[in-house]
Amino acid sequence: MAECWLAIHFPQLLLQFHAWSLGCGHYASGDVFSALAPQALFDMKTQQILASCPDAQAAGVNSGLSVATAQALLPELQLTEQQQVDRQRLQQWLCQWHYDFSARIWPAIVDDVRDEAQRSLAQQSVQLAIWPQETLVLEIGSMLKLFGGQAAFIAAYQQRLTSYGLRGHWALAHHPLQAAVLACKPLPVTKPYRAPHVSTPRQTRYQMATPDLSNTVAETGESYAAIATCLPDQLPLQQLPLPEKTRQRLISMGINCWQQLRQLPRAELGKRFGQTLLTLLMQLEGRIGCQRQAYELPLNFRLSVLLSHDVEFIQGLIFPLAPMLTQLADYLRGRQLAVRQITLTLQFRERELPALTLQIDYPLGEYRADGLLQLCRLQLERIQLPAPVTDITLLAEHFVTPEIPVASLTDAHTTTQPFTQLLAKLQARLGQERIRYLNYMPHPLPELATHSQPISQWPPHKNGQVNVPQELALRPLWLVNEPEPIRESELTLLRGPERVDSGWDSELPRDYYLARHQSGRYCWVFRQQQQLWLHGWMS
Numbered sequence: 001m002a003e004c005w006l007a008i009h010f011p012q013l014l015l016q017f018h019a020w021s022l023g024c025g026h027y028a029s030g031d032v033f034s035a036l037a038p039q040a041l042f043d044m045k046t047q048q049i050l051a052s053c054p055d056a057q058a059a060g061v062n063s064g065l066s067v068a069t070a071q072a073l074l075p076e077l078q079l080t081e082q083q084q085v086d087r088q089r090l091q092q093w094l095c096q097w098h099y100d101f102s103a104r105i106w107p108a109i110v111d112d113v114r115d116e117a118q119r120s121l122a123q124q125s126v127q128l129a130i131w132p133q134e135t136l137v138l139e140i141g142s143m144l145k146l147f148g149g150q151a152a153f154i155a156a157y158q159q160r161l162t163s164y165g166l167r168g169h170w171a172l173a174h175h176p177l178q179a180a181v182l183a184c185k186p187l188p189v190t191k192p193y194r195a196p197h198v199s200t201p202r203q204t205r206y207q208m209a210t211p212d213l214s215n216t217v218a219e220t221g222e223s224y225a226a227i228a229t230c231l232p233d234q235l236p237l238q239q240l241p242l243p244e245k246t247r248q249r250l251i252s253m254g255i256n257c258w259q260q261l262r263q264l265p266r267a268e269l270g271k272r273f274g275q276t277l278l279t280l281l282m283q284l285e286g287r288i289g290c291q292r293q294a295y296e297l298p299l300n301f302r303l304s305v306l307l308s309h310d311v312e313f314i315q316g317l318i319f320p321l322a323p324m325l326t327q328l329a330d331y332l333r334g335r336q337l338a339v340r341q342i343t344l345t346l347q348f349r350e351r352e353l354p355a356l357t358l359q360i361d362y363p364l365g366e367y368r369a370d371g372l373l374q375l376c377r378l379q380l381e382r383i384q385l386p387a388p389v390t391d392i393t394l395l396a397e398h399f400v401t402p403e404i405p406v407a408s409l410t411d412a413h414t415t416t417q418p419f420t421q422l423l424a425k426l427q428a429r430l431g432q433e434r435i436r437y438l439n440y441m442p443h444p445l446p447e448l449a450t451h452s453q454p455i456s457q458w459p460p461h462k463n464g465q466v467n468v469p470q471e472l473a474l475r476p477l478w479l480v481n482e483p484e485p486i487r488e489s490e491l492t493l494l495r496g497p498e499r500v501d502s503g504w505d506s507e508l509p510r511d512y513y514l515a516r517h518q519s520g521r522y523c524w525v526f527r528q529q530q531q532l533w534l535h536g537w538m539s
Contacts, residue, residue, distance in 0.1 A: 032165030476536030
């Protein structure tokens with residue numbers, strides 16, 4: 001199948017991610033801002049608003065407004081400096097949950113990116129600096145059959161967007177740059193107009209009409225869009241990823257839409273604007289590919305978060321840990337792994353105190369977000385914080401293959417908790433060493449024929465069965481701590497004797513019998529030196 005690319009433009013991506021981090025997954029009606037007070041990002045140097053949520057915009061708080069005016073218009077407005085939003089964490093979070101839909105993901109470019117990874121990425125392509133901002137691109141042509149078609153894929157993706165409360169515009173195209181351009185919300189054109197004459201060697205004229213992007217661009221509320229094979233002829237020049245100086249020069253020449261630009265003579269265009277513009281035009285036409293480094297999941301998961309306020313009690317850490325563990329679950333799902341242990345490092349407000357390192361164990365392996373949070377909460381209940389916490393670092397580097405239960409066709413509607421989840425909860429609350437299973441040992445004495453071990457997997461044995469010799473199959477489930485003398489008049493011997501002899505120590509031989517006690521219960525007794533001893537009770 002031909003390549004098909006999905007591009008998603010997230011308006012105010014930094015603000016949406018900041019709201020998602022604060023909300024910790026508690027949204028209503030699929031809106032990331034619904035459970036929060038009005039939010040806005042501002043620039044510390046200029047003291048101006050850079051982005052604001054819909055509620056703040058409705059109150060008149062828009063980009064470019066001064067911070068003082070914004071606070072006067074909306075006193076409950078919560079302001080956050082834009083540089084405090086962790087862009088690296090944003091890229092990890094956004095790309096990791098998109099791994100459920102594609103393995104070829106081009107991360108969204110966020111303005112004012114300072115980390116070295118993005119700098120090296122920017123050097124790979126001349127056009128990356130002018131690539132549409134806040135737009136993530138992924139190849140989905142190879143995934144449509146897996147999802148059951150394009151409509152099913154878009155429906156599943158739309159559902160995931162709603163679950164995160166995100167807003168965005170998306171578009172489909174056969175070429176990635178075309179999809180990214182179309183995903184950006186088109187500029188409205190109120191009425192058709194005739195473009196002026198353009199002075200070129202060919203003396204060409206163009207008619208410009210209102211752009212019709214209804215078949216290529218979709219809002220988050222829509223569920224289907226056609227795959228674009230090319231850019232619309234009447235696409236405004238303002239929506240093309242051109243350098244600002246180049247765009248202004250073209251507009252001054254009377255070039256206002258994509259059709260006018262692509263029909264200009266390439267030789268003359270190259271002389272005026274250079275090879276960079278010609279390369280960009282061929283990429284927009286789909287004649288040459290775009291070279292960008294795809295996102296790759298790291299071998300280990302590491303995430304650091306600066307808390308918005310100090311946390312004094314261990315219960316208060318659960319709220320910021322929820323989105324962190326959700327990111328870990330997305331990472332595990334992408335790599336098809338389960339985690340055995342995570343390390344939490346807590347930094348305190350008093351920097352003279354050493355950081356507190358906590359080991360959170362998942363002995364049976366866990367990959368679900370709710371399971372990760374639930375077991376983490378149970379193990380943190382025993383911790384006392386010596387001082388308020390300001391930073392949390394989560395590290396996961398111990399992974400196993402997940403044990404995914406296969407539901408029976410007859411148990412489709414059951415709500416019974418899986419046994420492995422029950423074991424994990426008991427281990428988290430009581431400790432791993434206290435939850436054990438019995439294992440057979442090749443020893444002739446019954447009290448030494450079994451021993452207990454901590455549970456590290458379930459079932460403990462690969463085939464789910466314990467290899468017990470057939471002749472030892474009839475044994476009591478419950479052995480008493482020490483053999484107790486019992487009168488023979490209280491028993492009726494039913495089966496035996498069975499001689500048990502250790503052979504290499506001073507223990508005398510024992511003759512075991514299956515007997516029925518006068519109370520009606522079945523027991524296991526042995527005779528030694530003419531005395532009967534009670535050793536266990538049958539189930």
